[in-house]
Amino acid sequence: MGIKDYILVTPCKNEEESLPKLAESVVNQTIKPILWVIVDDGSTDRTPEILRNITSKHSWIKSLRLNEKPRDLGIHLSHVYRTGFDYAFNYCKENNLEYYYIGSVDADITFDGNYFESLMSEFEKNKNLGICSGHVGNIINNKIIWSNFRKDIPSGGARLWKKECFIDTEGYLLTCSPDSVSNVKATIRGWDIRQFEHIKMISTRAYASAEGQWKGYKKLGVNNYFIGYTPTHVLLKGIRMLYSTDGYSKNGVGLAYIIGYFSEYIKGAPRIKDDEILDYYKYKRLKEILCSKLKSRSVKK
Structure with a gap:
């Protein structure tokens, strides 16, 4: 080999x-x-x-x-x-x-x-x-x-x-x-x-835009619900998208993302049948993100 x-x-x-x-x-x-x-x-x-x-x-x-x-x-x-x-x-x-x-x-x-x-x-x-x-x-x-x-x-x-x-x-x-x-x-x-x-x-195209970014980001929200993202995580991520300067915010994709997630959350749609994935997004991922942000700010200071 x-x-x-x-x-x-x-x-x-x-x-x-x-x-x-x-x-x-x-x-x-x-x-x-x-x-x-x-x-x-x-x-x-x-x-x-x-x-x-x-x-x-x-x-x-x-x-x-x-x-x-x-x-x-x-x-x-x-x-x-x-x-x-x-x-x-x-x-x-x-x-x-x-x-x-x-x-x-x-x-x-x-x-x-x-x-x-x-x-x-x-x-x-x-x-x-x-x-x-x-x-x-x-x-x-x-x-x-x-x-x-x-x-x-x-x-x-x-x-x-x-x-x-x-x-x-x-x-x-x-x-x-x-x-x-x-x-x-x-x-x-x-x-x-x-x-x-x-x-x-x-x-060669914008992220999640094969059928339009609104639809693509709404589907991203649905997918993130399925693998176990928490509402807090999604709201923070969606708001960051809305105020992003990377060229996407003007398309309102953050709102599409939030709508996609909560459309599944409200009706209690099924989630992935994998406890280690669900536990990771419920208990670990948001903590990792917050720690990373705090560390980044302390380095800048």
């Missing part, structure tokens, strides 16, 4: 504009994945044609197509990802392909040619590193708006797991916000998780 061998999975739906740019980024990596599985979630545009063209040129790129369904950023998205991972694991087993890392990348992402090699260098520096990503910038009105940097939270846009961490955290779970759940489980089990500011990736 090569210490720099990895597999990659991408879900996509109606990405005829973004997918060619992503494909160019992956094909031009200094260290290419031994297998890249792209799962077409029932696209109705030119995405299938683009996938046929890509896979015909590169034998290490495979595509799957699911039945047409409306775009869904809830549990359905984790099913799409899981389909890709299951296919990749089975393909590697049947073809005696071994790998050290497991990666995921969204269809609207682009990055420099050394993106994954740079992430691997961080794993080599820190043997306890379980999950990592670069820092994402979103293109808004033809400008790159960099997301708030949190070194302790890897982005879901383009990330790598060490294989041992992926297995230790129960793989890619069928849940809302699977990347967040994976982050929590890795932390609980003692792995380091990191986002690296010096390693960059670009999203």
Whole structure:
């Protein structure tokens, strides 16, 4: 097994504009994945044609197509990802392909040619590193708006797991916000998780905007309810969004986020059936955030 061998999975739906740019980024990596599985979630545009063209040129790129369904950023998205991972694991087993890392990348992402090699260098520096990503910038009105940097939270846009961490955290779970759940489980089990500011990736659209940011952030609120966020946590997060200077506040996404959460909270909708995730968001996460803010202020003084 090569210490720099990895597999990659991408879900996509109606990405005829973004997918060619992503494909160019992956094909031009200094260290290419031994297998890249792209799962077409029932696209109705030119995405299938683009996938046929890509896979015909590169034998290490495979595509799957699911039945047409409306775009869904809830549990359905984790099913799409899981389909890709299951296919990749089975393909590697049947073809005696071994790998050290497991990666995921969204269809609207682009990055420099050394993106994954740079992430691997961080794993080599820190043997306890379980999950990592670069820092994402979103293109808004033809400008790159960099997301708030949190070194302790890897982005879901383009990330790598060490294989041992992926297995230790129960793989890619069928849940809302699977990347967040994976982050929590890795932390609980003692792995380091990191986002690296010096390693960059670009999203070709604003965050959660595939079907409009209002709908996207409302769904984010629904998903955060499902994995156990408390009302206090959501109100603080929503208010911060409303007064943010990162280019999103003018769209009222903080309000959409709060509405999405409390629409589920008021009706007592079901939550994730995972006590360690629920306990983390109920007892630990808000405390971590407040301690981090206090520490940051004391450093500035």
